[in-house]
Amino acid sequence: MNFWANIFSAGVSNGTALLFATMGELLAERAGVLNLGVEGMMLMGAVAAYGTAAATGDAWLGLLAGMLAGGFLSLLHAVVVISLRADQVVSGLALTFLGAGLALVLGEGLASARGVPTLPIYSIPLLDQMPFFGPVFFDNKSVLVFVGYLLIPILWFYIYRTRAGLHLRAVGEYPAAADSLGIDVYALRYFYVLAGGVLAGLAGGAITLSITPGWFSEFTTSGYGWIAIALVIFAQWDPVRAAVGAYLFGSLRRFTLDAQGIQNVFGIANPFFYDRNLQFFLEMLPYALTILALLIGSRAAIRKRLGAPAALGLPFVRGERGTL
């Protein structure tokens, strides 16, 4: 495999965890609920998945536990922001800390667990023989990578072509209109926040049980939750763009490692090869981009131009006029 195929292959694997988390956040935000607690939900999913797998010896059971844990945490957020109408940013941040703290406590001693099963790895015959695309997408991949491939068109179709998708978008754009036609805004928002939490939990489980197996306390998710939130903005709330973004960000992380291993790039001396201190700048890159995206996304005017759901972040109260 050549240099780039290596990077993108790792990118697709890394990106799969990112993909699940991003899709989850995308669903919640499409329904009008911002959930900044993705990192916390991922950590909870990661520890629950790994711990359960270690205890039962069944990786699939572990994955299920991870999804439940993420879902449970997201329900807390749903109660606070949908029913109690608290500020979504504050609740989301609180959820991050709660999730991270709980995960660290529950994960005590888990780092030294041995013989924890992982999820199966597959290669797709024939397809994996394709030049470049074979190794990048189809050779020696976690089963969850293939689940990710399926999720992209399914979500796209769901959001843009089904009745349920129409309702989802309406609830995020103008909940009062949906409510006046008998759509249960509260129920839908609960559902999509929960779906977001389950997917974040899945993302966490994907990391500990398949992509980089093991429990490394808060470094397990290494900020993927925040990157996911930024990706939703980059993707302008579109699942296909979100997927491309997830794989690219995944690749970027691998690139920062591999970039130090070669002497020349395009015939120019590679500074990262010669000065190990510059490595920090490379490692910083995904997070710097994340901060940039969050900064851009926090400007209401820009957000509107990017096509954010118009009611994103706003609680819905029946009978109130001009909730927009």
Add this chain to the structure above:
Amino acid sequence: MPIQTVELRNISKRFPGVLANDRVNLDVRAGEILALLGENGAGKSTLMKILYGMYHPTEGEIAVNGQVVQFKSPADALAQGIGMIHQHFQLVPGFTVAENVALGLKSSRGPLTDLNVVSQRVRELGAQYGLHVDPNALVWQLAVGQQQRVEILKALYRDASLLILDEPTAVLTPQEVQEFFGILRRLRAAGNALIFISHKLYEVKAISDRVVVLRDGRVVGGVATQATNQKELARMMVGREVITQWEKPAAQARETALQIDKLQALNDKQLPAVKEVSLQVRAGEILGIAGVSGNGQRELAEAVVGMRLIRGGSVRVNGKDVTHHSPAQMIQAGVAFIPEERMVMGIVREFSVAENAILITHTEPPLSRRALFDFRAVNTHVARLVREYDVRTPSLETPVKNLSGGNIQKLILARELSRSPRVLIAAQPTRGVDIGATEYIHKRLIEQRSAGTAVLLISEDLEEVRALSDRIAVMYEGEIVGIVPPTTSVEELGLMMAGAKKDS
């Protein structure tokens, strides 16, 4: 089954501290337009929200075709054939017309959307009732009148045969109102029942078959429209005789007090809203600005009083350049402002009547000395204002948010006018205000003008503009399309409000 009759029997609705509806009886039949008339706060909207399943009545029952029904949500009301067209459109701006119509409906393709089928039916309904609108157009791109058609189509698509129209004409130009009435007549001819909510007497007289008047939550009268007149309806609404036409002394031609030259300003979306507007208002005259909501009137007022950044042009008060002055400096220059958003810009909701009354003058003697208030002086001053301007309040310490809209507006009027301003900018001074208070505010505005103040009156109510103004400037898409005398007919003003230039 289409609706033949709908009856509201002894409906009462109690909110904490308020009895919004008090044993209301009402019925409407297929093939008639029933007007529901009443002032703001009379309980019209509450009653209709009960009929549409948005509120649950505290007491009483609803019967459709003689059968008692229970509505838990709007979906239940829709299932019985009752549709509501809200004053604030319930449309998703980023959706197409067809998507908005399809929202919440079963699809012929199961879990998938069937927007082609919906579009086809929307076109058919449009042709049948004259509700022409492109099903594939995005709603935010449609004019307000077209958005209203989409709302009606939504209800018809769901086989509604009783349509509740909540102040549907508030957002339309006079021409659009005529077109809209045509649609209502076609709907009536097709055997639908319609409930038309309004507080505009001439519209009620023009379109309805029967009028029911609500006051303080109770039905105070029901009459056949033909057997009544506007004066009688106004009396039923308010409970006493109402003066709607004022004797005005002729305007004295005096010096220009407010001069606006090629003023430019942006709206909240940073798009040009005021485009090179030039106006002169002389001392002792009222210049009315007519126009459909959202044509730059709000931005114009805010730019003139220093609350919105001026992007070009100039403002002069009594010959002095005050462009880019802060609101405080504008107050110093003798400019008073009655803002459109009175609950947000006009008052501090949580403050008492007294505190709100001295928001502007509280730093001046005798109200305060050095850093301290002289509360005795404040109370004397405010008590006088409250008496002079007929502000009905339990006490001077009452939080102003507990007052009615009309009394809040009178308080703002008292605060602004008691400074004897040279220039008064009054934006929608009587919107949402009951007839009694409107009458009073009109009287005060005319007095102020006759006393030599230059008044810039911004209003979407053509009757008000025509009754008060000495000259009328019509604003359309940020520009003044013409300045005409107040005797200009409503039809002509309506054409100008739709953008027709006035040849001068």
